[in-house]
Amino acid sequence: MRKNSTCLYALLRILVCDRCVMEGVSTMSNVASLADKRAQQGVSRASEKISVEAAALTANKMKLTAERVRKLEGRAQGRRWVADTETKGLYVAVEASATAAKSYYVRGRIGKGRAAKRVDIRLAAVGDLKLNDARDAAARIMQQLRHGADPRRRSADETLTLAGLIAAYEENLQQRGVVRWKDTIGTLNRWLDKLKVRDAKTLEQLDYLNAITHAERTVGIPSADALRRAITGMLNYAAGPVKHLPYSVMAGYRKPKGTRAEKVARSKGKQPNLRDAVEFRAFWAATESAHTDMYRDFLRVLLLTGQRSIELAKLEWCDLDLEKGIWHARAETRKNGEPMDVPLGPLSLSILKAQTVGGVTDLVFPNKVGGVLDSQTSGARLKPIKAAMETSCGRGDVALHTLRRAYRTRLSEMEVPTDMAELMVGHKRSDLEERYDHDDRFGRRVEIQNAYEAWVKETVSAEG
Structure with a gap:
């Protein structure tokens, strides 16, 4: 009996040990499986974190960090606004991808309610201001805005910075309806x-x-001349009735007479011209390289009408009388602030009639988001045209104003009288208003326009 009990006890021990070994193996397997699972989760979470970060950089609202601000990219066209979720009213403005310049702005309303005036106040370029300092400045400015105060204006004992003066001048230009105030x-x-x-x-x-x-x-x-004119205009405004400044420090300043070297440099810096039929034909063919058919047609209509690019960019369907062949240019779209009727010949009319009507905008030649084509990003859009011109005739220096200059030059070559040619490009001449009756003047312009477009059609159709 005792011997049997001993054997049974030994058997039980063997069974228990075998089970422990098996459980141990199973436990080790579970541990390894759990480790693999956690490793996979770690990779997944890391990938998810990267995806979230990438998505955040494309959003228009995020918690800004110095690294995120550095990585922000602009759109193909137009300014991108990115709001900071940490500080109400603080934005980073990223210019179009051609430049991708970044600035801190405060955007808000002066006072309360939807009727309150919206303002965009630029703080500084991103590289010149730390993010925390931008947040502090935005908080102060937003507090002033909530109380109905315009931070750009000053009381008698406050300091007006140059940034504030530029902002006030910007508002003045917009109120006066200056067409190219952005420039x-x-x-x-x-x-x-x-x-x-x-x-x-x-x-x-x-x-x-x-x-x-x-x-x-x-x-x-x-560019230096453009800056000098802009500074003079701003200081004249500041020293005027608003009395931001007691006087203009540029008053009485006259630029020194140019040396021979400066005159040569100036002539090189001027917008080039299309000098002959070969270059007209080369440009027309080069427009096929435009990134869209719409922009190709925009450039061709510029060449055919000789008007300013900003005026054509603001052309709306309601401005066109396609039956009579007239473009009624509105006063608010023109540089001199006066309306003008632009005659359209058969070639320009055929291009305009081919454009898409309707959609999200009334513009004939809108940008991708339905807004006005920005002249400041024209350089990027013209790159393929310039490259094609360089290849075909060695003239890769074409610009938007080249087309207006080419139009005016061709009118002279057609022996159009100077005064009539000036009317064709929209230059204001009071003496011409007195010399010609409106109907006679416009009838003559129609004849000139038709003759010019006939020459262009024949030229671009000819084999080079």
């Missing part, structure tokens, strides 16, 4: 950026002249 303000912001934190009253003529000299050495004389 003027963009020029001031670009070349005076380092002076914008200064008290506008402490800036001297030399400060502005140094900026003009820098623009000339960096880009060229035409």
